[in-house]
Amino acid sequence: xxxxxxxxxxxxxxxxxxxxxxxxxxxxxxxxxxxxxxxxxxxxxxxxxxxxxxxxxxxxxxxxxxxxxxxxxxxxxxxxxxxxxxxxxxxxxxxxxxxxxxxxxxxxxxxxxxxxxxxxxxxxxxxxxxxxxxxxxxxxxxxxxxxxxxxxxxxxxxxxxxxxxxxxxxxxxxxxxxxxxxxxxxxxxxxxxxxxxxxxxxxxxxxxxxxxxxxxxxxxxxxxxxxxxxxxxxxxxxxxxxxxxxxxxxxxxxxxxxxxxxxxxxxxxxxxxxxxxxxxxxxxxxxxxxxxxxxxxxxxxxxxxxxxxxxxxxxxxxxxxxxxxxxxxxxxxxxxxxxxxxxxxxxxxxxxxxxxxxxxxxxxxxxxxxxxxxxxxxxxxxxxxxxxxxxxxxxxxxxxxxxxxxxxxxxxxxxxxxxxxxxxxxxxxxxxxxxxxxxxxxxxxxxxxxxxxxxxxxxxxxxxxxxxxxxxxxxxxxxxxxxxxxxxxxxxxxxxxx
Amino acid sequence: xxxxxxxxxxxxxxxxxxxxxxxxxxxxxxxxxxxxxxxxxxxx
Numbered sequence: 298x299x300x301x302x303x304x305x306x307x308x309x310x311x312x313x314x315x316x317x318x319x320x321x322x323x324x325x326x327x328x329x330x331x332x333x334x335x336x337x338x339x340x341x342x343x344x345x346x347x348x349x350x351x352x353x354x355x356x357x358x359x360x361x362x363x364x365x366x367x368x369x370x371x372x373x374x375x376x377x378x379x380x381x382x383x384x385x386x387x388x389x390x391x392x393x394x395x396x397x398x399x400x401x402x403x404x405x406x407x408x409x410x411x412x413x414x415x416x417x418x419x420x421x422x423x424x425x426x427x428x429x430x431x432x433x434x435x436x437x438x439x440x441x442x443x444x445x446x447x448x449x450x451x452x453x454x455x456x457x458x459x460x461x462x463x464x465x466x467x468x469x470x471x472x473x474x475x476x477x478x479x480x481x482x483x484x485x486x487x488x489x490x491x492x493x494x495x496x497x498x499x500x501x502x503x504x505x506x507x508x509x510x511x512x513x514x515x516x517x518x519x520x521x522x523x524x525x526x527x528x529x530x531x532x533x534x535x536x537x538x539x540x541x542x543x544x545x546x547x548x549x550x551x552x553x554x555x556x557x558x559x560x561x562x563x564x565x566x567x568x569x570x571x572x573x574x575x576x577x578x579x580x581x582x583x584x585x586x587x588x589x590x591x592x593x594x595x596x597x598x599x600x601x602x603x604x605x606x607x608x609x610x611x612x613x614x615x616x617x618x619x620x621x622x623x624x625x626x627x628x629x630x631x632x633x634x635x636x637x638x639x640x641x642x643x644x645x646x647x648x649x650x651x652x653x654x655x656x657x658x659x660x661x662x663x664x665x666x667x668x669x670x671x672x673x674x675x676x677x678x679x680x681x682x683x684x685x686x687x688x689x690x691x692x693x694x695x696x697x698x699x700x701x702x703x704x705x706x707x708x709x710x711x712x713x714x715x716x717x718x719x720x721x722x723x724x725x726x727x728x729x730x731x732x733x734x735x736x737x738x739x740x741x742x743x744x745x746x747x748x749x750x751x752x753x754x755x756x757x758x759x760x761x762x763x764x765x766x767x768x769x770x771x772x773x774x775x776x777x778x779x780x781x782x783x784x785x786x787x788x789x790x791x792x793x794x795x
Numbered sequence: 796x797x798x799x800x801x802x803x804x805x806x807x808x809x810x811x812x813x814x815x816x817x818x819x820x821x822x823x824x825x826x827x828x829x830x831x832x833x834x835x836x837x838x839x
Contacts, residue, residue, distance in 0.1 A: 553815035
């Protein structure tokens with residue numbers, strides 16, 4: 298475990314362990330509850346084409362940057378940005394950390410919801426088709442949701458307290474379990490009578506839809522949100538890569554692995570919907586993430602033979618996906634504090650206490666939850682842009698040749714990557730940001746609106762002013778007085794456990 | 796299901812799942828060869 302400021306004394310035990318942990322970070326509830334809905338409501342097959350394109354033009358190129366930054370700098374987001382792209386960019390690393398931490402605050406609430414429904418499924422509390430809706434009505438925004446948030450945080454803290462080895466051990470159990478459960482659920486779904494209508498709905502392309510910008514923007518958004526690219530989470534896990542570890546091939550494995558899980562989840566959900574209640578498909582798909590997952594899915598499972606078992610598997614899979622992502626977010630914030638000088642356990646307790654305090658409003662009021670999801674979800678697009686800027690400042694060719702294609706490289710990356718990070722990703726970020734703020738917001742400048750531009754601007758401005766004011770301190774604490782833009786850290790020699 | 800939907804399903808699932816399995820297998824095979832050779836740490 299890393300216990301002292303600035304020293305990395307522990308690495309992942311194996312490449313398999315690292316890949317499993319990073320997949321666990323990437324595969325979250327967004328794969329299971331958002332992807333099927335978005336794919337279904339944006340043209341099915343044509344959306345999938347755009348989704349695969351942006352896997353290659355957003356997610357994987359940014360994952361390569363994150364792996365390279367973490368492995369080279371051996372510091373969390375603040376330290377890595379400072380070390381690699383200059384002291385003036387500590388605030389950018391701080392922004393990345395702040396966005397991921399802001400999401401972590403309410404993601405603990407989501408994880409708690411999953412735990413609650415898993416408990417209900419295990420105890421037969423969702424046996425009747427109306428039980429799920431009744432449970433959601435009484436549970437969401439209640440004190441019970443707060444209690445489940447505490448339980449979710451406690452579970453994640455128990456893992457992160459043991460450092461990267463704790464994360465590796467936990468994810469070695471949770472992720473294979475998750476994969477098996479999703480495969481079983483998808484296999485059951487496609488064998489239901491009428492499931493082929495779900496497959497047809499998902500895979501029938503409407504080529505004319507590819508002329509609609511909205512399809513491409515939705516596909517890009519899905520990649521930005523559910524692969525974990527540009528969140529800083531991959532960077533955080535890459536701190537613990539062994540020195541001989543590859544960068545680019547690992548990014549491809551994680552990107553394709555994440556989207557493989559999304560595809561399985563899409564098949565599982567849509568086949569179940571079309572087999573059980575095809576008449577309500579628009580209502581189900583339009584019910585939102587929580588509506589689909591916590592109201593409709595239990596109702597659908599209640600209608601199929603052996604549905605009680607599959608309901609348990611569904612919520613167990615969702616709980617595994619949520620917990621492994623929460624663990625990564627907790628580690629990100631903890632790592633930043635360790636770099637700033639705190640000992641791991643103290644840093645972790647501080648982060649957990651902050652998550653409890655700042656996440657509680659999201660547990661108790663759905664409007665707060667939705668607002669935070671909006672503000673920091675859109676903030677992730679800026680995080681992706683900051684990674685591209687930081688890579689540009691370091692030198693894209695230098696990063697490609699000296700870090701990505703350096704020792705341990707299993708897959709050499711060509712100049713296409715410098716073009717994507719230097720031109721395509723910034724362009725995507727600007728267009729996507731403009732689209733979300735202009736077309737997807739409700740009530741332009743109302744600072745108290747749940748989905749307004751005003752609430753985004755107010756909260757982002759507060760965060761940016763604080764980060765800019767603290768920039769010099771953040772840079773000094775996280776990298777010391779060493780010159781930035783330097784070579785790899787001299788204390789990253791660990792090739793195995795200390 | 797129409798023929799177009801079946802072809803799209805094969806292409807999408809084949810590229811995403813096939814790509815993942817092929818990449819993972821390649822990564823693990825490369826790792827097996829690396830474990831036979833000592834590593835030089837770039838930072839030391």
